[in-house]
Amino acid sequence: MDNIKWATLVPGVISAAKLVLQSFGIDIPDEHINAIVNGAAAVGAVVAIFMSHRKKEVPSNANTKYQSSSESAV
Numbered sequence: 001m002d003n004i005k006w007a008t009l010v011p012g013v014i015s016a017a018k019l020v021l022q023s024f025g026i027d028i029p030d031e032h033i034n035a036i037v038n039g040a041a042a043v044g045a046v047v048a049i050f051m052s053h054r055k056k057e058v059p060s061n062a063n064t065k066y067q068s069s070s071e072s073a074v
Contacts, residue, residue, distance in 0.1 A: 012048020
């Protein structure tokens with residue numbers, strides 16, 4: 001659970017939940033707002049499918065990146 005990017009996963013799940021609720025008949029009363037929210041939810045769900053929800057791992061030798069291969073003259 002430590003390597004999950006919640007900022008990409010949560011909006012995708014919320015978008016998918018809106019689309020699922022619509023299929024059960026739970027809609028927003030105003031038709032125009034409902035259409036806009038459904039469009040945004042559809043785009044959000046599709047984008048979330050293709051995004052990576054895992055954090056990149058930091059290599060263990062990240063501190064050796066700035067060390068010189070030559071020895072110091074001092």
